[in-house]
Amino acid sequence: MSNKIQAIAAREVVSVIRARSTLALLMGVVLVTFGIVFVSNAEPDYLPTAVDLLLPMEFLVPAVAVALGYRTIISDSTRGELDVLATYPLSVSRYIIGVFIGRAIALTVLLTVPLVIIGIYLATTSPDAPTFLATHQGVDSPLIFVRFIGLTVIFGLVVLAMTIAASALASTQRSALVLGLVVLALVVIGLDLLILRGVAGGTVADGWLTTVLSVSPTSAYRGLVFETVLSTAVQTDLQQASPIMSTVGLLLWLIGSLAVATVAVSRR
Amino acid sequence: MSESQAVSKADSETVLVSEQLSQSYGSVSVLSEVSVTIDSGSLTAVVGPNGSGKTTLLKTLAGLLSPAEGAVQYLGPDAEREIGYLPQRPSFRPQFSTLETLEFYTALVDDDPEELLSRVGLRDAADRRVEALSGGMTRLLGLAQATVGNPPVVVLDEPGSGLDPTMRKRTFEVAHELANDGTAVICSSHDLALVEQWADHVIVLDGGSVVDTGSPAELCRAHGAESLWEVFDVTIEKPDDQVAVLGVDDE
Numbered sequence: 001m002s003n004k005i006q007a008i009a010a011r012e013v014v015s016v017i018r019a020r021s022t023l024a025l026l027m028g029v030v031l032v033t034f035g036i037v038f039v040s041n042a043e044p045d046y047l048p049t050a051v052d053l054l055l056p057m058e059f060l061v062p063a064v065a066v067a068l069g070y071r072t073i074i075s076d077s078t079r080g081e082l083d084v085l086a087t088y089p090l091s092v093s094r095y096i097i098g099v100f101i102g103r104a105i106a107l108t109v110l111l112t113v114p115l116v117i118i119g120i121y122l123a124t125t126s127p128d129a130p131t132f133l134a135t136h137q138g139v140d141s142p143l144i145f146v147r148f149i150g151l152t153v154i155f156g157l158v159v160l161a162m163t164i165a166a167s168a169l170a171s172t173q174r175s176a177l178v179l180g181l182v183v184l185a186l187v188v189i190g191l192d193l194l195i196l197r198g199v200a201g202g203t204v205a206d207g208w209l210t211t212v213l214s215v216s217p218t219s220a221y222r223g224l225v226f227e228t229v230l231s232t233a234v235q236t237d238l239q240q241a242s243p244i245m246s247t248v249g250l251l252l253w254l255i256g257s258l259a260v261a262t263v264a265v266s267r268r
Numbered sequence: 269m270s271e272s273q274a275v276s277k278a279d280s281e282t283v284l285v286s287e288q289l290s291q292s293y294g295s296v297s298v299l300s301e302v303s304v305t306i307d308s309g310s311l312t313a314v315v316g317p318n319g320s321g322k323t324t325l326l327k328t329l330a331g332l333l334s335p336a337e338g339a340v341q342y343l344g345p346d347a348e349r350e351i352g353y354l355p356q357r358p359s360f361r362p363q364f365s366t367l368e369t370l371e372f373y374t375a376l377v378d379d380d381p382e383e384l385l386s387r388v389g390l391r392d393a394a395d396r397r398v399e400a401l402s403g404g405m406t407r408l409l410g411l412a413q414a415t416v417g418n419p420p421v422v423v424l425d426e427p428g429s430g431l432d433p434t435m436r437k438r439t440f441e442v443a444h445e446l447a448n449d450g451t452a453v454i455c456s457s458h459d460l461a462l463v464e465q466w467a468d469h470v471i472v473l474d475g476g477s478v479v480d481t482g483s484p485a486e487l488c489r490a491h492g493a494e495s496l497w498e499v500f501d502v503t504i505e506k507p508d509d510q511v512a513v514l515g516v517d518d519e
Contacts, residue, residue, distance in 0.1 A: 007375035011361070018363035079359035083332050084413065087353045088376045 012102020070180030214249030358410030377417030
């Protein structure tokens with residue numbers, strides 16, 4: 001990573017750490033995740049916990065990513081800092097990458113810390129905590145939960161990139177908030193509803209469903225969790241999603257969003 | 269004039285040129301065929317009434333706006349950062365101290381943040397958060413930011429606006445020191461007394477066009493005026509008691 005990208009990323013990390021809202025955001029994530037785990041009647045095992053957390057994470061992760069990213073670019077713009085930065089030998093793409101990396105680090109910490117604590121809790125309370133990692137189907141293990149955490153973070157990073165693009169497209173703080181909420185609505189329910197409508201209307205053929213599902217970041221995330229986390233322990237002949245297409249879908253959303261953000265800032 | 273000033277003036281060369289610059293926002297013409305020449309080691313002041321196109325001219329000269337017509341050419345020496353810029357209302361991330369703010373910018377172009385703070389007189393406020401700075405101190409921090417990397421051209425958009433007389437004078441002193449060190453400084457201002465005192469060259473802008481240009485003394489001589497204020501008074505068209513709005517023609 002170049003020194004300039006590092007400088008931009010470090011500034012983002014410090015900004016998040018020093019923002020008054022960050023602690024509230026962390027407390028919110030801790031309360032929701034811990035609440036789900038402790039209120040749930042499921043056994044304190046990795047697999048049931050991942051199943052319990054999956055649906056709430058489909059809303060919580062985008063909400064945290066949007067909260068963390070919607071003001072990023074627009075704040076620099078309204079402060080006049082984009083004009084100032086344009087006089088430095090710093091390309092717009094490096095600026096966007098730096099901003100993304102900085103916020104991504106913050107988001108990763110915000111999502112990982114509570115989930116790792118839950119993982120430690122499960123490791124110490126699980127009735128049949130294994131002392132080995134699962135390499136075969138049908139075994140519940142810490143690796144399942146680690147995979148779940150990893151996929152959750154990746155999902156968050158994709159939504160963060162989409163939010164940064166929305167922030168770059170916005171012209172005011174207010175429109176940035178509105179566009180951030182549009183991203184949230186699209187990710188949480190909008191794209192899934194479009195796919196559902198396509199299936200119901202016959203536009204999407206049954207054979208294409210697993211591929212089309214990868215177009216929605218949430219469906220792609222859900223599909224990856226089903227295929228790489230839950231299927232490890234629960235054998236089923238039914239394929240929930242295409243892991244490759246889901247990964248490609250998430251990757252395209254991430255790269256595409258950062259490209260949109262770069263173009264939007266260049267045209268300001 | 270001091271010896272160093274005399275040397276820098278003698279060695280001055282053109283570093284920035286705009287030729288037949290025109291700029292518009294939609295159907296509203298903001299700049300019309302503006303041609304200016306900026307020399308190194310000089311402080312050039314752009315004066316004119318509100319809405320005369322000063323900020324647009326400065327942003328275009330700084331390369332932040334692409335002209336609709338004409339061109340801006342940088343002719344100065346090779347530099348990592350060719351043009352420094354101070355916006356009209358400089359603002360920084362409030363969570364950072366003044367030193368941290370400059371440390372960030374000096375990570376983009378090599379420079380000494382503490383020396384930059386000392387230059388603008390903010391050394392004692394190095395650890396103070398930006399959100400706790402007064403308007404004047406924020407502007408001085410902006411001035412320090414504009415000089416990061418020692419760019420050959422520094423563009424300052426109303427550096428003294430909204431400041432008390434002492435702070436206003438201080439911003440011009442810093443701009444003058446920069447010019448003495450060989451930098452081409454371009455600044456807009458409404459404070460004609462300070463412009464007359466410190467500027468080497470004045471560009472009078474009205475309705476998006478250059479209506480007069482020269483040193484303060486030359487302008488006063490040409491108009492038989494005793495002060496720059498009198499020059500301003502005779503060169504600027506005053507419609508009546510209304511603010512001139514570009515794009516709106518008098519019937």
